[in-house]
Amino acid sequence: MCKHNRVRVKSTATTFDVIDSLKELDHPGLTEVAEFLGVPKSTAHDYLSTLIELDFVVKEPEGYRLGARFLEYGGYARESMKVYRVARPVVNRLAEETGEHANLMIEEHGLGIFLYKAKGDDAVNLDTHPGMRVPLQTTALGKTILAHLPEDEVRRIVNEHGLPAVTEKTITDRGALFDELEGIRERGYATDDEERVEGMRCIAAPVVNQNDVIAAVSVSGPMSRMHDERFENDVPRRVLSAANVIEVNMTYS
Structure with missing residues (x-):
């Protein structure tokens, strides 16, 4: 139970690290996000895809950006x-x-x-x-x-x-x-x-x-x-x- 909780906390922290990377880098590509976070591209892709699905991130031709849903919060x-x-x-x-x-x-x-x-x-x-x-x-x-x-x-x-x-x-x-x-x-x-x-x-x-x-x-x-x-x-x-x-x-x- 404790181990499961630690994994969930780490996952939440990584999600917000991804969000911070989009703010810091300004329309980064997948490789830039992965390098900024120090994680494999596959991991960065999974987090970005989930955030896109939840309407928190938008993928544009020039790169990823934070979505307007953050304005709601x-x-x-x-x-x-x-x-x-x-x-x-x-x-x-x-x-x-x-x-x-x-x-x-x-x-x-x-x-x-x-x-x-x-x-x-x-x-x-x-x-x-x-x-x-x-x-x-x-x-x-x-x-x-x-x-x-x-x-x-x-x-x-x-x-x-x-x-x-x-x-x-x-x-x-x-x-x-x-x-x-x-x-x-x-x-x-x-x-x-x-x-x-x-x-x-x-x-x-x-x-x-x-x-x-x-x-x-x-x-x-x-x-x-x-x-x-x-x-x-x-x-x-x-x-x-x-x-x-x-x-x-x-x-x-």
Whole structure:
């Protein structure tokens, strides 16, 4: 019985490895998938064929790709989260007011998950998208979440995921991170100064519900517009206000 369970778990893990390979490789062929996974082509073919049969994978002339059925699950997962439903109109208004990107992030399994983003009229193009996972310490959103988690939970996350560098300004030192988190708690919001994307700055505030941090909201924009009074006062004030509105609506909706 135990052996059978281990086999089933391994099979499930391999299925998701196949799915990840299609995301990483972008329309790969059968040989590319097999090489990426380190398995025989016959094994890769069996998994891909099953996923095609279940409508999760599509085979096109240029290679395999993830099917639109994943949108059904992703959309359901997001719509089932109260914080998304409550925060969405607030994030939309924040983007409209600032003209920049406004974002909503949650923490899940020690990573930051972009749950929603709205684009203002002046916003530049960024690589972020709903469902994108990033190391928490690389963003203002993630840092403000870390700042309001118990210290032992922060240490567990750092032990598991490390402090990977994304740009030259990403925090990669534990001591520097904990100093930063203390400053965030004192200030009430977090900043990101080119720590994930060169040339971009971000302000983020936590969304707290019943003393637990459940999300973070932010505004991000290019350094040419995010400086002086706007970066130090105007945007932080708007972001803090948005976070407070979400918190109140979470309580009374």
